Amino acid sequence: MTTYYSDEAIQAVVEANDIVEVVSGYMTLKRVGNSYKGKCPFHNEKTASFTVSIEKQLYHCFGCGVGGNVITFIMEMEKLPFVDAIKFLAARVNLILPEKQNALEDQQAYEKKKRLYDLHRDAANYYYKCLKTNQQGLAYLFKRGISRETIKNFGLGYATADWDHLLGYLKTKGYSIEEMMGSGLVLASENKHYYDRFRNRIMFPIINPRGQIVGFGGRLMSGEDKGPKYLNSPETMIFSKSYELYNLNHCKNYLDNGQILIVEGYMDVISLYEKGIKNTVAALGTAFTAFHGKILERYANEVIITFDGDSAGAKATEKAMNILKNTNLNVKIVILPENEDPDSYVQKYGFDGFNDFVSKALTIVEYQLELLKKMNDLSQTDGRLNYGNEAIKVLRNLATSVELDYYSKMVAKETGINQEVIRREVIRSKTNTNNNQTVEINVNKKESADQKIPKAYKKAQELVIQYCLKSPESISELPLEYLTDDFYQRLLASASERKKANGKIEINQLMAHFDDSEEIQKIVELMMNEKEVSQIDYQDAREIMKRFYNKAQLSKLSEQIKRATTNGNDDEVAKLTNQLIEIKKMMKDNGRH
Incomplete structure (x- = not known):
């Protein structure tokens, strides 16, 4: 993958965020000697076995075995990918991350973005206060079955019918016209008369997974009101509808079953949340993109498309389905009755009725x-x-x-x-x-359903990887083709680069080259494993890998010889047979028959 930030930038983020302070924000820690202990947040336990080291700036649970640094902790607790966890921690300590390879430009861009985030937070507070005193807006939401608690949880608000109330409020908070225009919340007429974009609408703050408000959606309360039913913020420095999913900030905390429901609208999400169904997200408008699919892959194993039952919903379903089937997600689809949407369905049939309907979701083929x-x-x-x-x-x-x-x-x-x-x-x-395709054994690819890698081969690879990470000078001696998993190959290649550049391997710098959470957790496990692999064990593991690799090569050559014989290609048969004999001879010489 592309390295988003330099090793130095990542190290600066780690050093600026004391792991004890960060972890203490999520759980109770008690000092014991030079470390802190608490009950592990990643599994249920009666006796505290979760340890945070002040000296090493690492955490480790002796109960379930998880461990890592401040970045991996935030990744797990906030359900964020690696790069977003870095951004989260940088924002926590007001650290500017390099984006433009120019310190002055980075500083200016950082300040602009920070002001936009602050402006959106102030605007959300303004809309929320307006709703609390607006009986029409509250009556609309109460009628739709939305409670005060849910209104608060989602930060719902109300934009008054006046043309410049938000504008006037933001002026009192010290924001310039340029900043308000840059947010998209204020517009200008041809004669430079400034006015609010959102008027007489229920307001839905759009919050990114890091908890920052990046935009708004506004909904008319009556069909008699003029304008589009839904209106979203425009694209800005901090907001793109192609990159955001509504409610992902809440949804990521309710994914115990690895399943996400995709719905069409804000009210679908909120009505389902009100009824206890909290693992839902919505694309903003009909803009479901391939990037949304990649985001969902980070959080879930399965997605269920639950769009409206009308013709527009069917078209949106087909579009989303065609995008999602190109991901690694298991995709299912719910076909709601023609005049229903998730909001109306859950209102009629409640939590159990809706979940029962979703349990009958169809596969793509069905x-x-x-x-x-x-x-x-x-x-x-x-x-x-x-x-x-x-x-x-x-x-x-x-x-x-x-x-x-x-x-x-x-x-x-x-x-x-x-x-x-x-x-x-x-x-x-x-x-x-x-x-005409023939299945061949290819030890350079990940294990497939039809190709089982022997346990001894897997174990040998783990030992070799563990040894190489502790003794990186040995990486250059290891034939990478012996590794069956391209993750291991990428890991050793990255480790070798770090060794050449810095003379040693830092876990924070190594993880910068990976954004898959499972791969990063595997790196942490390998680096935190305190069991030493001796040189003798390493050499034995290499020999095991070599033996299995050669066996796979023999199998491959045998298949090729059969095909060449069938095709009457005598020269090819002779060439392949010589290769097969050479490998057998080498295996015999090594005493590894």
Whole structure:
């Protein structure tokens, strides 16, 4: 990945944030000698086993084994990726992060952004106070089933019908017209008359995962009011609707099951939250982007698209589905009744009714087949035949024979066409490239479902990695092709770079090259592991890796020889056979048969 900040910048953030002070903001710590102890926030325990070292500026739990530095702690507690955790900690101590490779420009950009964040916070406080004294706004929200507690939790507010009330308030707080215009909350007419963007609307602060207000959404309370039903802040230095998800700041704290519901609107999110369903986010408007998909990958394993049941909702569902199927997320889809949205549905059927409906969410393939059913009259022969032919186009994208068997049964049941006929047509419709593909053992790729890496090979790699991180001079001697996981390869490559640049490996600098939370946790575990790997154990582990690598090469060569023999390519057979003999001879010489 691209390094967002230099090693020096990351180290400055770590040094400026004392880990004891940061951790104490989330839990109670008691001093014991040169360390502090408390009950681990990452698992339930009766006896305190979570230790924070003042000297090392690291934490470690002797109960569950987690450990790391101030950055990894914030990543876990705030559910933030690595770079956002750095920004969070930098903001905590008013540290300016380098963005433009120019100190003066960085200072100016930092000040502008800080003023914008402050301005949005003051504007949110203003809107909130206006709502508390506005009976029309409160009555609207109460009628929609929103409690005072939820109003407070989301910081909901009200923009008065006046043209310049917010403008006047922000002036009293010391903000200039230029700053107000830069926020997008104030506009100017052609004759330079300044006025509020949001008027006579319920206001929804948009808060990023770091807890900063970056923009607003405003909703009209009546269909008789003029203007669009929803109005969002424009793009600014601190806000882009393509990069923000509404309620992610709350949602990230309610993901015990690794599942996020995606809905369309602010009120959908808030109504579901009010009923106890808190793992929801909404894209701002219809702007669901590939970047949103990447953000969701950081927080969840599964997403459920739960858009409105009308035609607009169906189009938005298809757009989001096509983006999300290119991620590593398990994607499911809820089809609400035509005149329902998540807000109205949960109001009618409550927590249990909504969750029961969501539990029946469809997979992408089931959803596509359901759409095909609606487009074809299955009571008619031509409708069933057309449905069958179109369904085959959907099924040919399936990855496994298990999926093909499951869904071909489903199509057979709907059409009356024999399941084996459907299976054959699906396989026949696949490209020749897919038909002729041969599975080969490739030890340079991550383990797949069809290729199991022996436990001894995995253990040997872990020992070698652990040894290399403690003794980085050994990295150059290790053939990287012995490693089956590209994460290990990237880790050692980064460690080698750090060693060449600084003469040693700093965990903070090493983590700067990774933004996947699981990978970073693995780095922490490897670096914090106090068990020493001896040179003898290291050499043994290398020999094990070499043996398994050579076995994989033999298997690969055997397959290639079979294909070359079938094709009558005698020269290729001879060449490959010589390679196979050489590897066997080497293995025998090493006494590793």
